[in-house]
Amino acid sequence: MEQLLRIFYNNGSFITFVGLQLLCMYLIINNNSPQSKIFAETMTVRGGSVNDAISGVNSYLDLEEQNQVLQREIARLKGLLPEAQYNTEVAVDSIDDRTYLQRYTFLAANIVNRSPYRPNNTCVIDRGTQLGVKQGQGVVDNQGLIGIVDLPTERHARVISILHRATRISAGLSNGHYGTLLWDGQDPRRMTVTDIPDYAEVSPGDTIYTTGYSNVFPTGQVIGTVENTEIQPGTGSQHLNIVLANEPLNSANAYVVQDLFKEELETLKQR
Amino acid sequence: MRGVDPISNIIRFFLLVFLQVFIFRQVNLGWGGADYVFVLVAPLFVALLPLRTPRPMVVIFAFLLGISVDFFYETLGVHAAAATFTGYIRQFVLAILAPKDGYKVKASPDGKDLSRTWWIQYLGFIITAYAVFYFSMEAFSPVFWKQILLKSLFTIPISWMLCGILVSFLRPRI
Structure with missing residues (x-):
């Protein structure tokens, strides 16, 4: 905690600067039409790879859910296998x-x-x-x-x-x-x-x-x-x-x- | 207006915002359908903040100045970004330009201990930082580097000169 405070004390202006700069970016993009258009364009051009990376990460985050979905699907498919059927043919x-x-x-x-x-x-x-x-x-x-x-x-x-x-x-x-x-x-x-x-x-x-x-x-x-x-x-x-x-x-x-x-x-x- | 006390700084704040948005905003010269010459005096407030102001507070005050100017320019965030950047860069400018025996914070009542050369260099750094960042944010893409460069080249000397005049006229302490 003390170290955290010291880091902030030593770099307080930088942290403030970055925080306010991010706020400014947000304001610029949301309140100025030319800048927001440029931002949207940039996102479309450059954002593809970013979106790929994000979806890659996301696909790992919901693995458990996907597992459950697949397990349900497997259970359904197993129910269709011949082994799962009751053989009514009487020999x-x-x-x-x-x-x-x-x-x-x-x-x-x-x-x-x-x-x-x-x-x-x-x-x-x-x-x-x-x-x-x-x-x-x-x-x-x-x-x-x-x-x-x-x-x-x-x-x-x-x-x-x-x-x-x-x-x-x-x-x-x-x-x-x-x-x-x-x-x-x-x-x-x-x-x-x-x-x-x-x-x-x-x-x-x-x-x-x-x-x-x-x-x-x-x-x-x-x-x-x-x-x-x-x-x-x-x-x-x-x-x-x-x-x-x-x-x-x-x-x-x-x-x-x-x-x-x-x-x-x-x-x-x-x- | 000339002191380091909070009242002087507040007056300076409103005066510079007033000058910027009601007088110098009208100045925009250019050719070929684009304006290239602007006058920026708002960064003078950041430059004239007391030397002992905590650095994060400099950044925050600069942001407040920028956002106030933005309200009148109807470009929310652009001036604020430039002013925030200027407020952050100020500490390094001061460090670069530090006299050999350091700043005498309480020495002189009217800033005479800081030479005219020092003032010109200091204002040059501050205005350049503000102008370049402002035009970059206005263009918002490195594709427009030519416009950014042209606007900066035309704006910086005029703003620099004007700020220099204001400073020598007012002779503030910082």
Whole structure:
């Protein structure tokens, strides 16, 4: 502050001079027609570059606003992309056969959203109640299981992944022994089949299939292969550590398994 | 009129503005549709401000003089710009023309301690600064440098002479 005052004290006349000179210029340009014409002419001739520089600076000053405008535009354009559309084309695969009656239909779906990786994984598919997706229907992909529909909405459905600690799926071996498939929340490539009788002969490499007993997945759907067995002392059962045939967290395409007999079988269960 | 006190300066202010706008404004000689000879006595006020006036105040007083003249000339800002410039340049003129032993601010009652030569040089600088800046502002573009030069060349000697006469007649102190 003291330095500022000193600067003014030493250059006071100059500062006053410049200030009053600017005031005079303003008065001259605004009150004298020949001078204002000359000024306007000069501005037109020389001002182009000045205006360019000013607009250059201004274009930086409103970058934030421009960003928002562009973001809105991008959002609008993204809404026009095919990825943003809800695919109403229904691909349902079924077999028309006299010998066999269709029991399961497979509704092609895409996994459009998934929870971050954690012990309880869920994902969302782009098929909902308007295409007959209901709670409790299984979701599979080309190699293995994905999960079970938990909460269908009109156009989408939340799927509880098999990599969820609440998952209980009936799984068995080709020789008829079966147990419960569950996940310990540790390794997304491995799951455990519990409650296989300890006398069942299981070798590493044996294939684990779905049993179909819970009317969620079709019978005989491959889940994975046995890695090793752990006999649980005193319970008469053994646990099978299995390696999954698919990667439930990475697959993008899935099929909703729709069991046409489910209601019939449910009535049997309730009686 | 002859003193360094505020009253004298105020009287000088009004007298010079009066002389400039009611008498010397009528003098404008020229040929070929353009006037080249003017008489400028208003800068004499700036020249005769007391030596001890603070420099920013010199600039401000000069501006007030210029704007007063402008009101009568109907060229708002042109005289003011020239007078402001003169007020600013005065300190350097005084520094250039400073006597070897400096200015004796209180020495003499009637300015006789400053020689006639000094007065002529001093007024020459002030009038030249005022005239050149005034005509530049009037033309407002370096394109008209010929007119600026001609007007200055014709105006400066006459104004200089007149101011010299006024000063020797009045013998003011500064």
